[in-house]
Amino acid sequence: MAEFEVSAMNLAAMVRALQPGGLLEPVRAQLKPATAAAIDNPHGSRWHPGDVAVDLWETIVRVHGPERLEAMNLKLTADSFGPVVRPLVMVALALGGRSPATVFSRLGDASKVATRGVEVTWEPDGPSAGRVSFAYGREMPPVVVEYGWRGVMRFGEELTGKIFAFRFEPQSDRRFVFHVSW
Numbered sequence: 001m002a003e004f005e006v007s008a009m010n011l012a013a014m015v016r017a018l019q020p021g022g023l024l025e026p027v028r029a030q031l032k033p034a035t036a037a038a039i040d041n042p043h044g045s046r047w048h049p050g051d052v053a054v055d056l057w058e059t060i061v062r063v064h065g066p067e068r069l070e071a072m073n074l075k076l077t078a079d080s081f082g083p084v085v086r087p088l089v090m091v092a093l094a095l096g097g098r099s100p101a102t103v104f105s106r107l108g109d110a111s112k113v114a115t116r117g118v119e120v121t122w123e124p125d126g127p128s129a130g131r132v133s134f135a136y137g138r139e140m141p142p143v144v145v146e147y148g149w150r151g152v153m154r155f156g157e158e159l160t161g162k163i164f165a166f167r168f169e170p171q172s173d174r175r176f177v178f179h180v181s182w
Contacts, residue, residue, distance in 0.1 A: 001137035004050030004117035011042035013080035014056060017072040027059050035059075050117065050138060057144040066147040073151025078158065086159070093159065100164065100182050103156040104132050111152070129181040139173040149178065 018024040028036055035055040038048050060069045088110065093102050101124055108120035119135040132153065134145060146168040157164055160182075167179040 001119065001135065002117040004053075004136050004138055004140075005047040005115065006050065006053040007114055007116075008043045008046050008048065009080065010076075010114040011038060011048055011052070011056075013076040014053075014072065015039050015042060016080070017076045018060070023064060023068070026063050027056070030059050030063060031055055047116065050136075053115075054141065054144060057148055058141055061143055061147065066143050069144070069147040070151040070154070073148050074154045075151075077152050077155040082155065090159070098160055099127075100156055100160045100162050100180070101127075101130060103159055104130060104153075104180065107132060107153070107156075125179075129179070132178045132180055134176045134178075136174045140176070142168075142170045142176065145170075145176045149176075153178065153180070 015024065018027060028039065031039070032055050035052045038044070038052045039056065042048070057069055060072065088106070101122070104122040107122065111118065111120055117137055119133075121133045121135075122130055123133070124130040132149075134149060136145075150166060150168075153164065153166070156162075162182040165181045169177045169179065171177055
């Protein structure tokens with residue numbers, strides 16, 4: 001599996017999502033030097049190593065709690081990626097029905113504007129449930145995967161008008177599954 005990386009667009013969106021309310025500075029003060037340099041100039045490279053994102057996410061969780069990471073990822077997905085992804089998803093929903101399964105089945109393709117080196121798959125478990133799996137080529141902290149992707153998937157609630165229930169299951173330090181129902 002390819003190395004996990006985050007796009008400059010994703011990193012810049014994370015920084016923007018932390019700026020209101022003074023949330024960025026306490027996080028920035030605890031980052032590794034390479035991460036601080038990357039967030040100071042997110043567009044200095046098209047892609048950044050996953051270590052940068054993991055350090056940022058872990059620090060957000062440590063400083064502000066996991067719910068802040070979830071809220072941040074919902075906001076950045078809606079504000080930064082929504083304009084790019086929303087038209088594609090809306091076409092898919094129009095063709096495939098307004099089912100959240102339509103959104104989850106396309107999550108892997110949609111996520112490629114923000115990350116690469118993460119394998120995202122959808123397996124239905126009936127008409128109103130299924131499993132979204134995330135596989136990384138490196139060890140990942142479960143709290144980062146759970147709350148980061150929860151925020152991203154909550155954007156699907158906005159697109160479909162359905163409320164999701166999640167059960168998170170780490171299957172290893174590299175593979176994670178969300179059991180989703182609506």
